[in-house]
Amino acid sequence: MRRLWPLFLVALLLFGAGARDAFDRWIKATDLPVLLADTSVEVRDRNGDLLRAYTVDGGIWRLGITPDQVDQTYLKMLIAYEDKRFFEHRGVDPRAMLRAVWQATTSGQIVSGGSTLTMQVARLMEDSGTGRWAGKLRQIRVALALEQQVSKDQILTLYLTHAPFGGNLEGIRAASLAWFRKEPTRLTPAQAAMLVALPQSPTARRPDKNPKAATAARERVLTRMVAARVLTQGAFEAALSEPVSTTRQQFPTVAAHMADRAVSGQPDAQSHGLTLNKTLQVSLESLADKALQGLGERLSVAMVVADHTTGEILASVGSAGYAQGDHRQGFVDMTRARRSPGSTLKPLVYGLAFDQGLVHPNTMINDRPVRFGTYAPQNFDGAFRGELRVSEALKNSLNIPVVLLVDEIGPANLMAAMRKAGTDPKLPGGKPGLAMALGGVGVTLEELVQLYAMQARGGLAGELIWRLGQKGEETQRVISRSAAWQLGHILSGIAPPPGSSTNRLAYKTGTSYGHRDTWAIGYDGTHVAGVWIGRPDGTPVPGAFGAAVAAPVLFDMFQRIKPKLDPLGPPPPETILLANAQLPQPLRQFRGRNALFAPTQNALKLSFPPNGARLARTGQDLTIKVRNGQKPYTVLANGAPLATGIRREEIQLPLAEIGASTITVIDAAGQSDRVRIWLE
Template sequence: MRRFRLKKYIWWLAGMLMLGVVGILLLPLPIPFDKPHSTILYDRHGRLLGAALAADQQWRFPPADSIPQQFTTALLLYEDEYFYYHPGINPFSLWRAWRQNMRAGRIVSGGSTLSMQTVRMAMGNQPRTYRQKVYEMLLTLKLELLYSKEEILKIYAENAPFGGNIVGLEAASWRYFGIAPGQLSWAEAAALAVLPNQPAGIYPGHQMADFKRKRDRLLRKLHQHGHLSASDLELALAEPLPQQILAFPTLAYHLLQRSIQEGHRGKRVYSTLDAPLQQQVKQLTEQHSSIWAANQVHNAAAIVVEAKTGHILAYVGNTFNPGPHGQHVDIITAPRSPGSLLKPLLYAAALDEGLITPRQLLPDIPLFYQGFVPQNFDKKYRGAVAADQALASSLNVPFVHLLIDYGYEKFHHQLKQMGLSSLNEPAGHYGLALILGGMETSLDQLTALYAGTLRAYQRFGQRPLRQGYSRGDYFANRYLREARQETDTSRQERGYLRASSIGYMLQAMQQLNRPATEAGWQQFASSKKIAWKTGTSYGLRDAWAIGLSDDYVVGVWLGNADGEGRPGLTGATAAAPLLFRIFDILPGRAHFDQPFGATVAICRQSGMRAGSNCPDVINETLAAQLEGTPQCRYHQLIHLNEEETYQVNSSCYAVSKIKKRPWFVLPPVMAWYYRRYHPEYQDPPPFASGCRSGETKQHMALIYPRQFTRVYIPVEQDGTPGQVVFEAAHTSRNAVIYWHLDNQYIGQTNGRHQMAIRAAKGRHRLTLIDSQGRELSRAFVVVSE
């Protein structure tokens, strides 16, 4: 009978125990902590670049993989020496705490284990009562059932208060010592281990005597337990305590904010940046920006991209100069007008299509196209300029002429295909202004685009030029270390630009004159050959510079975030010096070799394929797509008398005495401007008397107006009709032109042929007659008086 009762009691106790376990498991346990985390940015090697507050304004790092052993040892020795031996509740600690509370008449000790403290933190540190204590003990039992001791330690270390808004070991380690937890010394680990016990009363800069006393007591205890030798204890006791809270590194503030905006809030963001390089580029950018601040230019940005991978190595989104100047704007991603930075791409595209040769003359003459009147930066015209020199000199007008020939719709489409997603309007919205910065893009997109061209060139530049290549060479820059771009380089499809065309572009970009700070750079062995281009937006609002070497693409911008323009703010003067200072700290240089191709005879003067009339021919290696470009159109075979003073023909001169000679002849408008910069340029001799035959309008040309141009003539302030200035050009420097409007003589010009004209609303005809009787006529329409 007794055995039956004993067995019954055992079953009853087991059942009650099971019910207790089930009851405990049913209790809601707020573990793991449901708290927001700070966003932490690291470089490619795991070095801290910056951190942002959690949503609740606390410094709380995301969960780490492990807790350093030194901190764990110090913490357990200070808080819970028997952590690994009790089930979450230590009866001896509770008995000691109860006796202390009874003697004091109030709660002075809780007898809590580390597990109980973890539960109390999770519940938000509720008021201390015996009822609350029992409830926390039950939750602690559940915690011990569900989590291992190591997991509980990790949860505690990540959520323990360390004073102020500093939560968790990792945040405290950085804020108090400026290092990662794994780098803590024994003295530093002991200092942090004693803080969670009384975070509001003891922290760096407050109650330092008590702080030191607690830390030193723990260090001696560590020595007693064999964790520190006597000499190590002596050194640890001599280590100073932190006196103030340290700031987190702010090496890449704008990239940190960008990562938050792109969905990485509360995470550890492992970037592609290189911390030492980032520090150097940031310092150079800030120094350069401080110089331009004297000219009320307050913002600057710089980016360094590894060309092969597209990884961003340095990212300075803006500078923090004193005053409210939009320092928080990330200029690297902000859309701005790029000025002339698209010209190299048009140059490469025109070469790719066989539209021009690398040194072919482009017209640099006044242009009036559907109300668009482009001008060069210096307001001058050169008549004709070699294409590569037009690029090196960043001339506007030749490239507008080239865009007309190439087609702005096609160029617009190509830019979008190559990654300029900021072109969100149809081609007609931008028109010809597209090539002069009449659109917006970002430093991030432009450097990615040029990095794509560099990848395409380097991968296929030494292969047969008829071989295709992968369009996968063009992709966005990347700042996330884990990001992967799968590029099938085995695919042989037609890409956006041939490697040869890109090679010509890079060679032309090396011809630019460097800023004054780089004068004489060729004389130094350490100097680097760089392909580069500047850009200046309309109104001197944005100064850009982009450079390419074998391994890197660097982009620089200076200006004001609010768009205010400033005198002298140009790409060449403001951005280029910083570009070259950044390249000075980068390894390597540019080796852009001559593209592979066939030897072709080129006219030295026109840069076109030599024709039969070209007297000065050079042999150059041209890519396959350029072998069929047009022959020189400017060298003509003219017939002269024996003295070579007049042009003649068989109708007025003996055929046996006629001399044939090739002559470089530009169209009238081009010739008129060309001779200003080329005094060696000679007009063909005039025709001998009686020898003019079928040869008229080539000597004269109207610069403005074009045929059927719609001309607006404003009304002056006094109410009188205004005037419009028409301009013409003549091949002869001393020519006299007689102007007629609607068959009425209105005046004559000599030298510079400009005429101010008043005309009523409606259609009119302008007629020009030179002193040799040659005639040129053009119709135009006045749309308003």
């Protein structure tokens, strides 16, 4: 018998080795579940802060995470509570399983589980049950196979990504955002304990549904952590006093329209980094809601802010509310909707006119009735102001002077300059016309902000960018440095809206035909911003003007961007800084290119009354006398038409108002003369 014992031992060893090899082959042959489950597509700002996330199939919130992105106290709690030998075992902890069996046998109920974190991952990946032996055996096999093929960090990552936390929440990031409205990078001990307890019974312990059960489960975890020396007694007592969060928070939906734009542009990307600043974006979205208070439920607002020195868009508000189906049609991104820009294109016209030598800011230009075939532009108030400086015509946003300049520049050249500046203007039909300068073209808010960024950069156009890593198109010159500086100098002299900051912001407002769109675009030495207010369906908003509706919002935007404006900078050396009397003769008064060669022998002259005359009011009509010029004549008093179609040289005017009056006569050729008188 003693001789057979060595043979028996050898046979036993061979049998054990064979069994071990067979077991290894069985484990290696395990058909593992798919480990690369879908996680939510995320959109982040320039600092990495989450702007928006999208659910995966089934409406599940499952956000990607790695252990180094999680609060270390939470990880210590998780390991100590769920699997304290996680980094030692190979998928199954025999000691824990034997303890669980012994406790269940002696007490008649389950006191503790024997599942390791790896086994829990196996169950989560296959969605298998926990109570059946077949399911438990499968979990053991998959857990052992997982340990052979992936690292401990990868297993922990799978748990942190897939653990259930109640409702449609999977993974610690989704849970932390939903229950605490923050990323899990820094958690209080009480919050960490709650997140350790929830996956064990995510439905029964949901803090919004069963706060008592959630509180009790959290306390059990905290008690165990003191025993495991993860927490001190002081930290334990402080954690107990912290209230349980019983409200599930909404996931961030910041810059919703821009997020949708990013995802639709790169549908296969898992993460999208934008140039936006979340803090500024949230502030402007709040301002958008505030701006529409009392303006009617059908109005919407859109805003864009960019750093014109880099071309990066820092904030983009597509509407006052993203919810679909509301009266404001908040799902429409109005930063990209083509609308009539009203008067916001006028600065570009003046900049082109400066560069072509047609006018200087101190050139006198005649605001008078004009007609171009069937087109007879009018000022917004129907009045005429006679001769005034070009800078004043721009500040007052007069229509007739800018149309006169477009007639000289050429509508096609204006269109070419807009395209050179990076816009894609759309005409309602036909060729470019003079009405372009007054808003007769379709552009977007984003394009207008890009156009004004060109002016702020000294006339250099560059593409605005909104995706991190995106490279804009090469810059190209649209207007000269001096013309751009002159525009900024003029626009910064426009009075701010009542009650707004007195900062010298270079800005321009606009109102489209029929009061359908109101605009305000402005810039300082660093930032450019624009706001649009109107109805997305394009219906009129009676009585709405850009200066009254949009401009105050623009100034509020800059207050939220920074407390103090950055200066525009000094004029370039080549800038002509002269008064009207010091300008070259052709630049002193705008008459158009053809007028420079027109004969002057038949120049229109208002011969009576003489300029500066003081006349007694007699109760009868005032007689004026006109010499030369081309009939018929038009007579204005203080900018308002008083008589038209006159073919006499002596004209009776029903002028009886005491005080100063300016009498202007305009002939059929566009020549004019005026006198200033005083009725006593």
